[in-house]
Amino acid sequence: MAGGGRGAGRPAKKKSPSKGTGGNVRRGLEGKGATPPAHMRHWYKDKARTERIEREERTGRSSSPRTPVRTRRSEDAPEYIGGRNPVVEALRAGVPANALYVAQRIDSDDRVKESVRIAADRGIAMLEVTREKLDRLTEGGVHQGVALQIPAYDYAHPDDLVQQARNAAEVPLIVALDGVTDPRNLGAIARSATAFGAHGLVVPARRSAGVTAGAWKTSAGTLATLPVARASNLTATLREYREAGLFVIGLDGEGRVDIGDANLLEDPLVVVVGSEGKGLSRLVREACDLVVRIPMHAAAESLNAGVAAGIALYEVARHRKR
Structure with a gap:
């Protein structure tokens, strides 16, 4: 039968009056506060990633070889000399120094012994640290287990x-x-x-x-x-x-x-x-x-x-x- 589909012949259902929003529209238009910082947004996968990024920004070193993070060294920051020959030569020349860093369980030779002796005679602090610490201080340079901290120079006018x-x-x-x-x-x-x-x-x-x-x-x-x-x-x-x-x-x-x-x-x-x-x-x-x-x-x-x-x-x- 033409026009006889499902529900044919039934009277159209009368629409009921629309209900109020109950204030939802007004609340939806209210501000949601300040924009959250990047590390709190949903596209940061987890806390570990946030901590890794913050650690890389502090140290200037990245765990990813493709996207290294470097920080510019302040002119007022101390400098580090790494390597057995450079360190002992700097100490012989009377270069001012704050501290001598020596790696734990280092295979000491004459250069290391002389560096320690000069540092002791000049009252320079000596610290025994891990090789990982020396890697960070010398920014990945070849240090051979020793590094010397040089203070920032005090320029005249x-x-x-x-x-x-x-x-x-x-x-x-x-x-x-x-x-x-x-x-x-x-x-x-x-x-x-x-x-x-x-x-x-x-x-x-x-x-x-x-x-x-x-x-x-x-x-x-x-x-x-x-x-x-x-x-x-x-x-x-x-x-x-x-x-x-x-x-x-x-x-x-x-x-x-x-x-x-x-x-x-x-x-x-x-x-x-x-x-x-x-x-x-x-x-x-x-x-x-x-x-x-x-x-x-x-x-x-x-x-x-x-x-x-x-x-x-x-x-x-x-x-x-x-």
């Missing part, structure tokens, strides 16, 4: 260097580094600066070598007596030195005057050493009263920054003595 010269009734001689990024060059320049009577070094706060373990070792202990100042802006610091009565000489291979012919070497002086290859930056060059060069054969394109600084400081000392 650039004005302190001038004041030190005046307190000694001497003509100020300051060495500034522009773009020197190798700590070993800084250490070598510190040796020359000490040998030829400079009153300190000035290094930029950024993009420059600092007083690290490598600088200490190369300086052969001279950084213990030679102050190093940090300048937030090297160009501005050089201008302030000029306003204080010092002349600024830049050392660069493109200079037009030989260092031996410069007529300012006996005056209060700042010698600026540029980076190897690049020389002085444009702004630093403009802040100099004079740019000088070291005469040499054309076969040598440039000198190492440490060597160039030593030659320039020798010339300054020779003129002042004369």
Whole structure:
């Protein structure tokens, strides 16, 4: 029969009046509070994962080789030298140290014994730790069971260097580094600066070598007596030195005057050493009263920054003595 499906012929059911929401809509529109932090959201699988991530953020080490987590070491944090030869050489050179870490059940040799003896003589704390602890301190470097903690260097203010010269009734001689990024060059320049009577070094706060373990070792202990100042802006610091009565000489291979012919070497002086290859930056060059060069054969394109600084400081000392 046409139109005779199931339920055909039955009267349509009358709809009952819709009921109220009972306030559910209003409650649904209310805020649910602050957004929960990431580790409390549903897509974090379990507590173990959260703890692992937090542990990796603290240590800067990751258990996954594909996604390593690294944290930037603070400039005020101590540094660690790892390895038997580097540690004993640093102790021999008089590098300041807070603590000597020695692995448990270490196979001791002459280098370890000497390191322990020097540390004991200097009153440096000695701690016996696990190799896992040494791995963390040296950030996975080769430590051979020993590590030395070097305290963060206490930089001077650039004005302190001038004041030190005046307190000694001497003509100020300051060495500034522009773009020197190798700590070993800084250490070598510190040796020359000490040998030829400079009153300190000035290094930029950024993009420059600092007083690290490598600088200490190369300086052969001279950084213990030679102050190093940090300048937030090297160009501005050089201008302030000029306003204080010092002349600024830049050392660069493109200079037009030989260092031996410069007529300012006996005056209060700042010698600026540029980076190897690049020389002085444009702004630093403009802040100099004079740019000088070291005469040499054309076969040598440039000198190492440490060597160039030593030659320039020798010339300054020779003129002042004369």
